[in-house]
Amino acid sequence: MQYEKDFLKKLYENLLDMRLLEKKMVDTYAQGRVPGHVHSGVGQEATYAGVLTNFKEGDYYKRTHRVTAIPYMMGTSLDTFFGELLAKKTGNSGGRGGSLHIGELRTGDLGFSGTLGCDAAVGVGAALTIDMEGRDNVAFVFMGDGTSSRGPVYEAMNLAAAWKLPVLFVCQNNQFAISTPSSYSIAAENAVADRAPGYAMPAKVVDGTDVLAVYEAAKELLEGVRAGKGPAVLECKDYRWRGHFEGDQCAYRDAAVTEDWIEHKDCVKNFEAMLLEQGVLTQEEVDRMRSDFDHAMDEAILRAEAAPEMEPEEIYDGLYV
Ligand SMILES: Cc1ncc(C[n+]2csc(CCOP(=O)(O)OP(=O)(O)O)c2C)c(N)n1
Numbered sequence: 001m002q003y004e005k006d007f008l009k010k011l012y013e014n015l016l017d018m019r020l021l022e023k024k025m026v027d028t029y030a031q032g033r034v035p036g037h038v039h040s041g042v043g044q045e046a047t048y049a050g051v052l053t054n055f056k057e058g059d060y061y062k063r064t065h066r067v068t069a070i071p072y073m074m075g076t077s078l079d080t081f082f083g084e085l086l087a088k089k090t091g092n093s094g095g096r097g098g099s100l101h102i103g104e105l106r107t108g109d110l111g112f113s114g115t116l117g118c119d120a121a122v123g124v125g126a127a128l129t130i131d132m133e134g135r136d137n138v139a140f141v142f143m144g145d146g147t148s149s150r151g152p153v154y155e156a157m158n159l160a161a162a163w164k165l166p167v168l169f170v171c172q173n174n175q176f177a178i179s180t181p182s183s184y185s186i187a188a189e190n191a192v193a194d195r196a197p198g199y200a201m202p203a204k205v206v207d208g209t210d211v212l213a214v215y216e217a218a219k220e221l222l223e224g225v226r227a228g229k230g231p232a233v234l235e236c237k238d239y240r241w242r243g244h245f246e247g248d249q250c251a252y253r254d255a256a257v258t259e260d261w262i263e264h265k266d267c268v269k270n271f272e273a274m275l276l277e278q279g280v281l282t283q284e285e286v287d288r289m290r291s292d293f294d295h296a297m298d299e300a301i302l303r304a305e306a307a308p309e310m311e312p313e314e315i316y317d318g319l320y321v
């Protein structure tokens with residue numbers, strides 16, 4: 001497969017920025033500067049980066065609680081990002097939502113519900129809108145392996161399939177739901193892909209740490225989805241490097257396995273090595289990208305810390321009822 005140099009560079013930059021942003025979030029939290037909590041998606045950035053590189057104007061996406069950095073790749077500014085993370089007025093919901101609710105509808109983000117799985121129906125609803133308006137857009141519905149076993153997900157998948165709605169269901173299978181290994185709670189080897197035939201949906205399973213493989217697999221499935229052939233499933237296999245939340249000691253899993261994933265399946269390191277070897281990037285460019293973005297994040301954090309908090313009387317602003 002041949003790619004334009006600029007395409008590869010942009011993909012790398014998105015992946016790198018997400019990694020640096022996930023790490024920055026963790027570090028800032030560890031310094032006691034983040035109210036609330038964070039779920040780190042360090043090590044799992046390639047699923048979102050690869051899939052959403054296929055995003056077109058007018059598409060929608062439903063993300064999950066993991067890989068918080070995705071709204072930045074989709075167009076949310078660092079000021080809005082850190083404003084929300086640090087519970088400041090400059091955040092997209094004035095700091096009401098925190099890490100789980102960073103994102104803006106204008107970028108296609110349909111928001112996040114803490115009641116995992118129910119979100120899938122919202123994504124299918126957006127796909128119904130697209131279908132009724134006769135557009136060639138799609139709704140991307142992301143979910144974890146644990147979430148994939150919830151009833152609302154089955155209902156959403158069934159309706160999407162029965163009505164041939166334009167949805168790409170993406171499972172980010174990191175093999176755990178908090179402390180429960182998927183091998184304990186799911187009989188199928190592939191949490192969502194193996195269930196797809198039950199809904200008459202095409203499915204692919206891909207190495208979720210290989211950003212180009214994820215991009216390609218999503219692209220192929222999307223050809224049918226955008227053409228009106230109905231929904232499809234993409235299952236991306238990866239691993240959660242850190243705890244479910246910051247502070248989780250991970251006593252339920254083998255640290256050596258985690259180390260092995262970090263050593264051999266680092267989506268950023270592996271893609272970077274390939275691009276350096278192919279001469280698409282130079283080490284100087286990589287170093288500059290890293291330091292420029294690090295600086296931009298630090299500046300944005302300082303601005304967020306200096307920003308005002310919401311006034312108590314503003315707490316009900318924005319409610320429908
Ligand atoms: C309906 C529901 N049940 C339980 C929870 C608590 N909870 C939050 S995250 C999580 C694990 C989800 O696992 P998975 O879907 O695999 O996503 P991951 O955390 O691995 O990215 C659980 C059980 C919740 N938020 N919603």
Ligand SMILES: [Mg+2]
Pocket residue numbers: 144145146172173174175176177178
């Ligand atoms: Mg999981």
